[in-house]
Amino acid sequence: MTGNSHIGTATILGGVKLENRLLQAPLAGISVRAFRLQARRYGVGLTATEMISSHGIHYRNRRTLRMLEIEPPERPVTVQLFGSRPDIMAEAARLAEAAGADIIDINMGCPVRKVVKTGAGVALMEDERLAASIVESMVAAVSVPVTAKIRSGARGTVTAPSLARRLEAAGAAAVCIHPRLGEQGRKGAADHGLTAHLAAELELPVFASGDVSSPSDVDRLLEAGCAAVMVGQAALGNPWLFRDLLQGRESHVRPAVEVIAEMSRFHEDLAAEMGGERAGRFMRKFYGWYLRPFRPDAELRDSLRRAAGFSEARRLLESQLPACSS
Numbered sequence: 001m002t003g004n005s006h007i008g009t010a011t012i013l014g015g016v017k018l019e020n021r022l023l024q025a026p027l028a029g030i031s032v033r034a035f036r037l038q039a040r041r042y043g044v045g046l047t048a049t050e051m052i053s054s055h056g057i058h059y060r061n062r063r064t065l066r067m068l069e070i071e072p073p074e075r076p077v078t079v080q081l082f083g084s085r086p087d088i089m090a091e092a093a094r095l096a097e098a099a100g101a102d103i104i105d106i107n108m109g110c111p112v113r114k115v116v117k118t119g120a121g122v123a124l125m126e127d128e129r130l131a132a133s134i135v136e137s138m139v140a141a142v143s144v145p146v147t148a149k150i151r152s153g154a155r156g157t158v159t160a161p162s163l164a165r166r167l168e169a170a171g172a173a174a175v176c177i178h179p180r181l182g183e184q185g186r187k188g189a190a191d192h193g194l195t196a197h198l199a200a201e202l203e204l205p206v207f208a209s210g211d212v213s214s215p216s217d218v219d220r221l222l223e224a225g226c227a228a229v230m231v232g233q234a235a236l237g238n239p240w241l242f243r244d245l246l247q248g249r250e251s252h253v254r255p256a257v258e259v260i261a262e263m264s265r266f267h268e269d270l271a272a273e274m275g276g277e278r279a280g281r282f283m284r285k286f287y288g289w290y291l292r293p294f295r296p297d298a299e300l301r302d303s304l305r306r307a308a309g310f311s312e313a314r315r316l317l318e319s320q321l322p323a324c325s326s
Helices: 033-041 054-058 062-066 086-099 121-126 128-141 160-170 192-201 215-223 240-247 256-274 276-294 298-306 310-324
Strands: 011-013 016-018 022-024 077-082 103-108 146-153 174-181 206-209 228-231
Touching (some): 033 256, 054 062, 054 086, 077 086, 121 128, 160 174, 174 192, 192 215, 215 228, 256 276, 276 298, 276 310, 298 310
Antiparallel strands (some): 011 016
């Protein structure tokens, strides 16, 4: 990657041009197409799918294959895959590329038990030879860049530097690190001293992920040598954060009318993607994030959970949310 240390600088990753160095993180159960479209509307240079099972692709699972459906407005997009068999991961990468993926990412950081017990996710950090073999197989299978998202290590010991060197030698185009151990989940503070160490030690680009929510966080990471910064959890219910970070300003609480309008736009995109009934259910997980600044009372929260669909939820919000923000 080339460019100076400003988040808004256009850059190139393995031949893929990015408008800027702000990336949307892959979030399991969250970063569906509507979420990616929202991130692009607010300016991110690269979107990412939620992690997708390579075995689901291999067995042509209908629901899994739908997760590979990509629309031009969300591009450039990274498709993130998980698995532990080099041959199946390579096959999945080929199909993801054919579906329109601009970049293929390997999940080597998920600590969820059902993923780890298959040898995938953060379990790959305990088998560096296998991890490197997966990268080699996928790089040989596709023409788009192959990257990896890692953690500090799996359990107890920091192994990210040794693994990252192996991945670099295997042909990875970049490494993104979330500097917490797998056993920590999201607990504790992200150790971006480790991120800076990797950025200084490796030739390939290093992306920073974890605890990024302000312009000062972004500036510190870019000045430490990171090629790009990835934001996920901090933008849940606050998509304006992406634009604020690109403009170098602190995020602030939006008026209730603006929040409701954004929720409506998000729901429209969800409904176009998955149908109205499923979109209404999917929205329930987002109400708490969008409404967090307004501190809604228990009655409103319960009413939103019971709402039959988003139309009913919107009527509740329009009648009660302004009072919460006054």
